[in-house]
Structures are given as C-alpha cells and as structure tokens.
Amino acid sequence: MNRRMILYLICIILRIEAVCMIPGLLISVYQNEAASVLGLGVGILLCALCSLSSFFFRVETKTIGAREGFLCVSLSWVAVSLFGALPFFVSGAIPNFVDCIFETVSGFTTTGASILTNVEAMPMGLLYWRSFTHWLGGMGVLVFLLAVVPMGRGKNSLLHVMRAESPGPQVDKLVPRLQNSAKILYAIYIALTLIQIVFLLAGGMPLFDSFCTAFGTAGTGGFGVRNDSMAGYSPYLQTVCTVFMALFGINFSIFYLLLLRQFSRVFRNEELRLYLLVMLSAIALITINTLPNFDGNVGEAFHHVAFTVSSIMTTTGFATVDFNLWPVFSKMLLVLLMIFGACAGSTGGGIKAARVALLFKAARRNIRRMLRPRSVSQVHMDGQLVDEDTIQGTYSYLTVYALIAAFSMLLIAVDEFSLETNVTAVMACLNNIGPGMDVVGPIGNYASFSNFSKLILSFDMLVGRLEIFPMLMLFVPAAWRRN
Template sequence: MNYRMILRLICYILRVEAVCLLPSLLISFFSGETGAVIGTAATIVISALLSLTSFLLPPRDKQISAREGFLSVALCWVVVSLIGALPFYISGAVPSYIDCLFETVSGFTTTGASILTDIEAMPMGLLYWRSFTHWLGGMGVLVFLLAVIPMGKGKNSLLHVMRAESPGPQVDKLVPKLQDSAKILYAIYIGLTLLQIVLLLLGGMPLFDSVTTAFGTAGTGGFGIKADSLMGYSHYLQGVCTVFMALFGVNFSIFYLLLLRQFMKVLKNQELLLYLGIMLGGILIIAFDILPQYVNIGEALHQAAFQVSSIMTTTGFATADFNQWPALSKTLLVLLMFVGACAGSTGGGIKVARVLLLMKAGRRNVKRMLRPRSVSQVHMDGQTVGEEVVQNTHSYLALYMAIMVLSVFLIALDEFSLETNATAVIACLNNIGPGLDMVGPMGSFSAFSWHSKLVLTFDMLAGRLELFPMIMLFVPLAWKRT
C-alpha cells in the first residue's frame, strides 16, 4: 500500500481548497463580515499547514494501483469535506460541527440538501463558498488536479484515480492522454458556466446571484441563496436554468463530439436519446397532471419542465412546492430521482447509462432462457459491452439497494414519517437535495438527529463516488499491504 502517495494526493487537495477559499475570504472582508473573515482565514491557514505534511513524508514510488486509487479518492473527499466545514463552524454561522459537515458534504457532492432554516441570514462570503463547493465537486476535485498537476507515473495511475471519481459504469478517455481529457472536460465545464452567467446577467439577475446560481446549476447541486430557491426570479431566468440543468446532465463527451462536428455520433448516442426521451415524457405527463393547479398549459409546462429537469439531473432547485402536487406527479419525480442524469455528467442518480445497460442485459437474459444455446451479447452504440461491465452494474445496483434500505432503517429511529425518511435517503444517496414531506423543497434536514445526519452524510459521499470507494474504507482487506 503506497500510503505516502495517498498522503500526497490529500495534501494536493488541501492546497487547492486553501486557494479556492480566497474569493470567499475577499467577499467576506469587503462585506464587513468579521466572523466569516476569521473563520475562512483560519481554515485557509489550517489547510495550508496540513498540506505541508507531504514534504515531510515524500513518496518513494509514485505509482497508484486500482485499490489505492479508490482509497485515495474516498479519503480526499472525506478530508476536503472535514476542512471545508470549518469556515461555517469557526465563524459561528452554524453552531454544530455535524451540521457544518452535513452542509459541506452536501455542497461538494452536489446534493443540495440543507440544514439551514434562514439561508438569507448567512454571510455573503459563506454563501459564495457554499455554492462554489457545488462547482468544484461537480466535475470532481481530483479531475481538477488531473487537469493541472501531474499526480502519478505509469499509464494506469491517473486512470485509477479518475475511474474512482467519475460517474458512470465505465470511464472513457476523450483523447489518448488522460490529463488532456481532464483539461478538455474542465474547459467545456468552465465555458458552459460562463455562458450561463452571461445569460443570467442579461435577464437582470444581480452578479452575485448569477454566479452562485450558475455554480449550483453547473454542479447540478441546487444550493440557492434565497429561502424560496428560484421562485422569486422571472420566467426567463428560470427558463435559462431549466435549459442549463438539462445540459449539465448530459455526458460531457457529447459536447466534445459536437465541437468536433461529429453530429451523427451524437444523434445515434443511445444514452442521450433515452435521457431526452425520459425527460420529455416526464414533462408532458406532469404538465397535464398539474394543469388544474395553474392558469394555463404554458405555465404548467414551465413548472413541469423546470422540476423534471431539476430532479432528473439531481440539481434540486425549485420554482414550486411540488409537495402540493398530485400523487402521480410526486411519484414520477421520485422515480426520476432514481434514474438520474447521464454517465460522465455532473448529475447523480443511478445514471441513464446503467438503466439502459440493465434493460439490455435483462432482454439478453430473457433470450438466453428461451434459447439456452444461443450466444448473445449486450451492445451499446454499436459496441459490445464486456461481461465485467454488466456484472459490475448488477453489483452496483445490489449494493445501492442494500445501502438505501439500511439507511432508511437507521434514520427511522428519529420517528419521522416513512415518506420523509425514504425520500430523504433517496435524495441524499442520489445527490438530489429535496425530497417529500418534511424534506420537501420548502423544508430542510435540520430536524434530523446527529446520528441520522451522519448516515445521510455517508449516503451523499457514497452516492457521489459511486458507492465502492466509500465502502472500501471499511473493508480491512483494502488496507492490507501486498
């Protein structure tokens, strides 16, 4: 086990976190927010000092194995969250450290579940940091490092790290060099974020609101700076967010193909077609279901489109209290929480690619039952999917269900309604944010006990890292030297 290389990665992350906290410090300073200045400055110093540890224990070997890749990614996300929670705690803005950790993990994992009951009372600097954690966690903090810093030697070292952090059943490189792929991903990510900020500014949204909203949209996180999320903004601004939430739920390789003008590959991409089909179908069904609650079909379509885009991409912004919608619409939204966005996007959930793969594998298995001697393989986009990928997908689903059931059981100790408990776990495990009942779009997670918040915090990290890296932290065999 290359412990020193793992430590080096953690220290890299801490340095990145210290730098990323600087804008928050400046905003708090110029806003006259003394407590936030002290809290943020202290966190920067702590993060910077801890990051010096790697100089005392430099790695002798810079190779990263698959096991070390999974463990280092999980540990990096845990450490970055533990430190990232300090500005809220030291400043006194959030008195409980467990609450600070929950809020920070919710930010980095782009979940958007919140314990805050008075968001607008928070210092501007901390609101900025809270939203920026969405943007940084959306594409992945280690993917960012891959784009700017050479982290290991060997052709597979970087791939092991990226595979552990990137969402989806498998990781594909856009170009031969993985570091160049990371640069391309972040260039697209930054470009789309800036475009959304410009469009929001053109609609009259203030600069601070535009930047934080774009961070929440790009990371498909959903932290708002207003108590009513995006309800108070114009239909134009809500429409811009609807479109960009849907865009950030698309596999980023699609945008790269569009830049290369390979339009036929885009049009034939089965995951993209299923993603758009599910989204469009959900919008139409919900629009007609909620029509009696709105003045006309246009308004119903607007609200349905926003909420379907928000929930399916696991963003979590809201323009309506869907707790008040009919049972059919609420049920459909919960089902969309499971589906999630595309693999290779910033969205959470099971992922459309896995849903498609499970459908194809199920059909293949039925054929085998009818014709036992036939040779049948699973294909996606004209390519054969390896049996290892199919088996991993089934393993993922089994582990996903086990974690979900156990989590619902554990937080039931708080004795809230089943609707609250079940959708709270679903919302956290799928990195969505709002659920139903007490944790609906106008509610919060503040009423849960400290142990339930820790369970949900684990769920958010497990959901963001595709389960296995977080589970490995608790497997003794993963830590044994080989």
C-alpha cells in the first residue's frame, strides 16, 4: 500500500484548507472580530504546519490503487473536519469541541444540521467559513485538489480517488484526462454559483448574505446566516433559491452535455426524467394536501411547497416555513424524498435517483427471469448495458445503508427523544439533509443531543457523503496491510 502517497495528498489538502480559511480571516479583521481572528489564524497556522510535513518524506511513486483511493478519501475528510473545527473552538464561538466537530462535519458533508441556537450571534468571519465548507465539500475536496494541483506522473490512477468521493453507483470521466474532467466540473460549479449570486444581489440581498446563501445552495448544504433560515427573505429571493437548489441536484454531466449542445442525450437521460417527475409530482401532491395550512391560498402554498420539496429532495435543508405543522401525508412524503435524494454526480445527497431507477429495472428483470427462467434479460440505463457488478454494488450499498441507519437509531435512542426525532435525525444526517422532524425540525436543532449521539450522527454524515464504503474501509484491517 502506498502510504506515503496518502499522507502526501492529505498534506496538500490541509494546505488548500489553510488557503480557504484566509477570506474568513480577512472578513474578521475588517469587522474587528478579535476572537474569530485568533480562531481562524490558529486554524490556518496549524493546517499550514501539518501540511509542511510533506517536505520531510519522499514519495517514491504516485500511483494510487483502489484501496489507497478509498483510504485517502476517508482520511482526508476526517482531517479537514478536525482541522476545520479549530476556528470555532479556539475562538470560543462554540465552546464544546464535539459541537465544533459536529458543525464542521455537517458543513463539509453539506448536511446543514446545526447545534447553534443563535446563528446571528456568530462572528461574520466564522459564518463565512461555516458556509464556505458547504461549497468546498459540495463538489468534493479531493476533486478540487485534482482540478487545481498538478499531480505529475500517475495522475490517471487518481480516478480511484474521484470515484471514491463522487456520489452515484458509477462515476466516469467527462473527457479522457482526469484532471480536465475535474476542471470542467469545477468550472460549471463556479459558474452556477456566480450566476446565483448575481440573481440574489439583483433581488436586494446583502453581499455577505448572497455569498453565504449561494455557498449553501451550490453545495446543497443549507447553512444560513439568519435564525429563520430563508423565511425572512422576499418571495423573489426564495424563488431564486428554489430554482438553483433544483439545478444543483442535477448530475453535472447534464450541464456539460448542454454546453456541447447534445440535447438528445439530455432528453434521453432516464435519471433526469425520474428526478423531475418525482419532484413535480411531490410538489403537486403536497400543495393540495397543505392548502388548509395556507388558508386555501394556492399561490402561497405552491410557493412554499416548491421551495420545501426542492430543499428536501436536493438535501439542501433551507426552510421558509415549519413543515412540522403540515399534515402527516405531506410529512411522510418529505421523509421519502429525504431518502430518494437528488441525482448521481450532483452535490445532493440521498440514495440518488439513479440507484432507485436501477433497482426498479433490476427488480423487473428478476421478475421476468422468474416467469421465464431460460430467457436472457439484461438491465439498461440510457440505452447502455449496466454490468452485474454495478447492480450488485447497488444492492450491497442499500443493505449496508439500512444496517447503519437502524444501528444509529438504536444508539442515539439513549437520549430518550421521540421516535420521530430519532428516526428523522438519523435519516437527515445519513442522507446529508439537515432538518428532520419534531425536535430537529426546521425551527429546531441538534444542540440537545448528547456528545455521544452527536459523534454517531457526525459519523453518519461522513458515511452518507462518501456513500458508506470509503468510511467503512477505515475499520477493515486488511485495508491497512502493506500487501
């Protein structure tokens, strides 16, 4: 196993994290926020010092295999979360280090679950860093590394890293060179983020709020800078977020195909069609069901329901209303949307529309085999044959997903919260959504959970963002052996 290459990549990532903290530090200096200047300054210093250790050992080969790719991704995410928590702890903004870890893991994994009871009391520099963790984690910290850092020889082997970090049942390069694929993804990501900022500024949103909101939307994270999330903003600004949340829940390869004017391939994309069908159907059903909650005002109901469905399905977690007060049917649909999630290859969470489509096709294939045992039946997606390894991988993913969810619910039950709270808290963290129901609803938070439960939920967030197996690889002894 190429351990030195793993350490080398982690050091580079810590160097990138130090650079990413600098804007927050500058904001803190401008706002005369002494505590956050100290916190971010210490964070930058420690990240930089640890990253410099890469100069003291020699990397003989830069080849990365599948095993190293999984370990590199999981260890990198743990490292950036621990170091990213330092500014909150050193500044005293969040005195409990477990809370700092929870908040930072929630940021990088784009979950948006928070322990803060008064967001507006947080210094602006730390609020910026908190929101920027969404943007950095949305596309992936290692994908960012592949896009901006020349890796020299062996860079094509880093496809294992990209596959371990990118969401979905299968990940392929957009173009033959891996680094060019990463650059294309980030170019699209940055362009959409900047376009949203322009639309938000046009609607009168303050500059700082616009950047933080765009970071939360682009990463489908949902950290806001106001205690009421998005409720206090105008309907226009809420609508802008509704549209962009839905856009960031789409596979980024779709945007690339649009740029290439390959419209026929876009229209034939089965996952995109399923994603839009589920979203529009959910909006229609919940709007009808919640009309009494909005005194029969169809326009107002449609506006808030569309925002909520877009937020929950893309696992962003912004809120304009307290959907805890909606009818049971609507809340049940929202929970199902939490699990369904966005598209593979997007910044959204959940089990992904591609997996759902694949499972239905595989189930139909199995039924046909039962009826005609001698027949040859295969599974196709977008006209392409899906290999059996991908199908078996999807089955394995869902099996382990269910086991982790059940075990996590059992562990956090020691805090004696309601069943609705425990179930939705785990599902919200495992699917990287943020708000759940009851205590952890859109107007609640996770502050009342014990440190033990927060660590369990933090692990669930990492497991959900990295799609289970890279994190589980840390606990497999065979993964650490040299041969």
